[in-house]
Amino acid sequence: MLELQHVDAGYDATRVLHDVSLHGAPQGIAAVLGHNGAGKTTMLRTAIGLIRPTGGTVLFDGEDVTALPPSARVARGMAYVPQGQQSFEQLTTRENLQVVADRRRGARRAALVDQALGRFPALTEVIDRKAGLLSGGQRQQLAIARALITEPKLLILDEPTEGIQPSVVAEIEHTILSLSADEGLSVLLAVQHIDFALHAAQRYTVLAAGRVTSAGAGGAGAQDAVRQAMAI
Known part of the structure; x- marks a missing residue:
């Protein structure tokens, strides 16, 4: 589905990614792991086109x-769902979803909003609340729901559970797994913490200082290689 081949990229004269290659799972979850500053966000921004590789x-x-x-x-x-639970803060939950649905053609726009709410039922409880008043977990669910309204083949998530209460983390992780397993959606997931990533992912890539230090098939058997690559 997504493939990066020997990519160099960065910001102005600062090079962040060095000869990075990534092979996403055609259907399933691919995880990008690494500590803060490893280059995960730069990789995702390059994948979606916000950064032009050199x-x-x-x-x-x-x-x-x-x-x-x-x-x-x-x-x-x-x-692409960037880090930070981004939304239109002055719009309600419903309006945040509707503004994306209105860009879709045909009669499916209302159905797309209903489907998004079905994946995150907790949002129905705050449907008329302004996004700026939502909790961090609710804003993250809203951000993912908005992305799903575009009916993507590939969903790119940057640290989707960072700074969120554990109960909501579990809901988000469950939704990611069900989207991949039940609906065939490909997911590229950037995270620091390896437990969920390796449990969920068919493939993993570890970055350190903008370079790939380990890559392979996911699963419990990959934990030792990942921990060694991340020096944890």
Whole structure:
């Protein structure tokens, strides 16, 4: 589904990613692990097109999308949920979902909002509350729900459970697993903590200082290799 081939990328003259390659699972979950500053967010921003690589190639569904802007990648089936539970704070939960649905064509717009709420039932309890008044966990659920309204083939999540209460973390993790297992959605997940990532992921990649230090199949058998690569 998503493939990065020998990618170099960064910000202005600062190079963050060095010869990074990644192979996402065609259907399933791929996890990118690493400590703060490892380059995980830069990798995801490069994948979605917010950063133009200075070297290497980004492929999506076998197509070279390296030169395409984010809007073109979204049109091809990518969706990106950045770190930080982003939303339109002055709009209600319903309005946040509707503003994305209104960009979709046809009669499915109302159904897409209903489907998003079905995946995160807790949002129905705050449907008319402004997003700026929601808890961090509710805002993160809203951010993921908004991304799902675009009906992506690939959902890219940057630290989706960071700073969120454990009960909501469990709900988000369950939704990620069900989207992949039941609906065939591909997920690229960037996290620091390895337990859920390796439990859920078919493939993993570990970054340190912008370089790949370990990669392979996920699962419990990968824990030793990942812990060694992350020096934990």
